[in-house]
Amino acid sequence: MVRSLKNPKKAKRKNKGSKRGDGSSSSNSTPSMPAKVWQPGVDVLEEGEELQCDPSAYNSLHAFHIGWPCLSFDVVRDSLGLVRTEFPHTIYCVTGTQAHNAPNSIGVFKISNISGKRRELLPSKTSNADTDMDSDSSDSDDDDDVENDGPKAPVFQVRKVFHEGCVNRIRAMTQKPHICASWGDTGHVQIWDVSSHLNAMAESETKISKDATTISNQTPLVKFTGHKDEGYAIDWSPLVPGRLVSGDCKNCIHLWEPASDSTWNVGDKPFVGHTASVEDLQWSPTEPFVFASSSVDKTIAIWDTRTGKSPATAIKAHETDVNVISWNRLASCMLASGSDDGTFSIRDLRMLKEGDSVVAHFQYHKHPITSIEWSPHEASTLAVTSSDNQLTIWDLSLERDEEEEAEFKAKTQEEVHAPTNLPPQLLFVHQGQKDLKELHWHTQIPGMLISTAADGFNILMPSNIESNLPPNAAAS
Template sequence: MPRSLKNPKKSKRKNRSSKEEEVSPSSVVPSAPAKVWQPGVDEMEEGEELQFDPSAYNYLRGFNIGWPCLSFDVVQDSLGLVRTEFPHTLYGVAGTQADQQSANYIGIFKLSKITGKKRDLLPASLNNDEEMEDDDSSSSDEDEDMGDAAGGNAPVLQIKKVAHQGCVNRIRSMTQKPHICATWGDTGFVQVWDFSSHLNSLAESDAPNNRDGTVIKQTPIMKFGGHKDEGYAIDWSPVVPGRLVSGDRNKCIHLWEPTGDSWKVDSTPFTGHDASVEDLQWSPTEANIFASSSVDGKIAIWDTREGKKPKFIFKAHDADVNVISWNRLASCMIASGSDDGSFSIRDLRQIKDDSLVAHFKYHKKPITSVEWSPHEASTLAVSSEDHQLTIWDLSLERDEEEEAEFKAKVKEQVNAPEDLPPQLLFVHQGQKDLKELHWHPQIPGTIISTAADGFNVLMPSNIDVTLPSAAS
């Protein structure tokens, strides 16, 4: 049955939808009333088929770089701080999880000639049922790395592969110098790399490359083996260029300070958690403040000027806190995702009292990624092992009168669950075992996600695009 839903929410009321990777965008939607299918709640009956509504996306495309990737990051570029018009180009780095240690690599990739539906700029049209026109409705399967799409020709995928010792647990690109990337390997080493030559090479051409799978051998510019166990937590400071923290399964966090072309890593770690450190996030505004989350269910706030113990530490969830995200537009807010499928938002100004702002238990399996939108302070995206990527807008509230008016207008009734949270803006499905997601910082409303079966690039049609006055 189809899995799309018209969602009557204030300000953001276009399509909520989800996507199954095996279904073609040109599939015919049955005339029977649509039903919203919920993983972990509903079961598939014999003969039933999941479909998605292409009108719910301004763009949707799958691709892969070879082996599955547990982690990736968007590489910021010089093509414009805020870009809203197709065609788009994006860059990224990703680390593989190969079946043999020696087969792993870091993929530096470029996706260009991304063409989809024209996007509305605020103020958006009040006609929520009006479908947007495609800039280019034709499709192409010439690129063997590209999956199905909701519109536009297949983009061009280019990849450079750099050998990496062991699987890549996490990879992060430095905001101020995007060609500098740090990797956490399952061999227990944290390494820093300079990918400037590869990025420059990708920028100079739009031709697909690396079809022969050539893996380049490159020496990292820094390799730290002081952690006593492998880890997943790593983050670059958005305030101090080159400042880095890395955390491990042995409950330790090390601070990296830039020294010219290298780094000095403090041999005395920050300690305070009772179990593995799972994620780290620097404050978006304070140079010396960072946060950590742990398997012990706690979140800690640290000040590098005040010793090696947490400034604050508090119980955040009843299970492992897998991931955290510090809101860069509202720096008092931090989001966290747990192993029990819940995610929470807290106000750090109330950290000594009751800091909980919201708590959601929509997902049925562990949260694998959570990230605030870089363009909308109230919006965040969440991925889970239940194979769903969800987008939430905390500013939305249920309006029963508006919902009744909306239902009276729609031509096709949708059997929507009554218990869906009003803040749930969009549901994306079709990827298996979602691992990590990132909003593109320069292309508003665009999310890239990685899973066991590859990457998706998606632009939901109900995510508003706002042009700031100083946009370039």
């Protein structure tokens, strides 16, 4: 169980990125020293060395913050196109702050003019020297850096709504993106309508300072006080608009059913089956009455709301707390889970009755898994964040091909100082954020990931994350 952001102060950051085998390299002032791949947890920086971001590893990379650290956020579905592949991009998100000595807020933000460029998977020496990646690596306290970047700098707008207590987790409804639910450390779950803020930003291209201190007061649509402790687990149904589940640290799960556009009926009697804190919840992408939960008791449970308040089945999933789960919406038989010991597993739910449902298990990370999410565009791809300050992307369909690797090395005509002991499924490693907490894929922009950490947010589009979508598939 790893959650709290322990440093509530604004932190300065430095971008460090990496490609498969890690595109961040160590270098010093000696020109003849070749750059080598940096292995987190293995390599140690020598005196005079520093990590450098390899810009060719990204199609786009930007950093930003909204003032205070945010433990959780969600991407807000917009009307700008179902599949967008051309730069510049625009995104909308909601988040919540973790300020322990200042007023907390829900942040609704829009970032437009997100620039970047498609990069070749087989870079030439000329393209390797190309360092015009538009990456906003400005200090947290300085807005002028963004302004001085010229026309390529992203335009940031944010509006803040007062929130009682820290926001443990926040989720936007897919079917009605202006409706979001927040879990507070006060023990309350609240439903908010942020449509006025989204509409105001949609109509304006004017930059609003990232350090804006104005926090508006707004009454939530619903404030549920039935949980007996704070919590982190919450999820909207992808199939039934307005259906919600919320789980707390006292092992109780409550089901929310929409009664109207602005009211919900929340069951007084909770779903109980775990013996410790409920850490995460995920609705089935195909069954409207089925959801999954994970717990500090090391188990994953599957529930059917039609058959009572006890789980339909429960399994021991890991040797330590099961922090996060993700249900694959493109392959609904697959459920991913991440644990406190740094491992994550993939299960085939069709094999639960047979006892051994694990189809993949990875021990790459050495610190707790804090977030895990399947790609909305590739059924075999998922992304993971860990307390080891790494965001990793995995493609389960990959296997090592020595002939292909030799061919790649011959085409680049360069000596690649890359480790040979990495799992073949490891597609990308991103570094540079401190105390990573949560990531989300953008469902409408293939290949885009957004992550939050103690020192702010990153938007990244790795150059080797390809989709099966045609290059001109952008929707109007």
